[in-house]
Amino acid sequence: MILYLLTSLALLLCVASMAAAARSCPVAKRLFQAAWVVALALLVANAAVAQALPFGNMRHVLCFFPLVLLPAAMWVRRRTGHDLTPHFAAAAAFALVGALCMPLQAAWRQMPALQSPWFAPHVTSYVVAYGLMAVAAVPAWRALCGKTEQLPVADALVRLALPFMTFGLWSGALWADAAWGRYWAWDIKETWALLTWLIYLAYLHLPATPAWRTGRSALILLGFLGVLITFFVVNLLPATGSLHTYSL
Secondary structure, rough: OHHHHHHHHHHHHHHHHHHHHOOOOOHHHHHHHHHHHHHHHHHHHHHHHHOOOOOOOOHHHHHHHHHHHHHHHHEEEEEEEEOOOHHHHHHHHHHHHHHHHHOOOOOOOOOOOHHHOOOOHHHHHHHHHHHHHHHHHHEEEHHHHHHHHHHHHHHHHHHHHHHHHHHHEEEEHHHHHHHHHHOOOOHHHHHHHHHHHHHHHHHHHOOHHHHHHHHHHHHHHHHHHHHHHHHHHHHHHHHHHHOOOOOO
């Protein structure tokens, strides 16, 4: 199937970008850009098969990650001077591996609740936020291990990601009110999304002083754990009873 071929090609290009970056080869950026082009073709192909915006199941969303990670990598390079191409390529590769492990679901169609103008901006904002938080966890871990010069990089990523996460939370509430007649239901995914947002918000309120470096790094990692639970655990365990569980 063309969908699996495009996913595999994008994955190979991301891995090749990581390998080139490890050898300080300038072609790494070009390879990641090529992966972005293939991911764009994959988005179009998924949309053609689904006959709708392809954001409604886990495989669709995982395929979308590479499209937001390349622009984020370019922003971080211009803002901080740090080239995190291998980190972003690794995050994209991880998402694409997950996509290859998901069933095709060629018969998937949007349910009525997904047919909303909030659908695309809500999903896009969370994909951007989660992708950035995934990458931020790497320099945060390094800072926790003693490389304190990495913390400003993690900080820049978190500050870029949090507005997207905030918009995702806000737009989700408006969408819920339109679809189900209430802004908030304390659904397990809503609860974890709020908890994760609060962790990152708490991080921004910690003093940016040497005494708090360890605490700030640890809080970024704790927030990323919240991201993993919100995105993967809740979505992949139908027993949670969440209204937001993806159909796999």
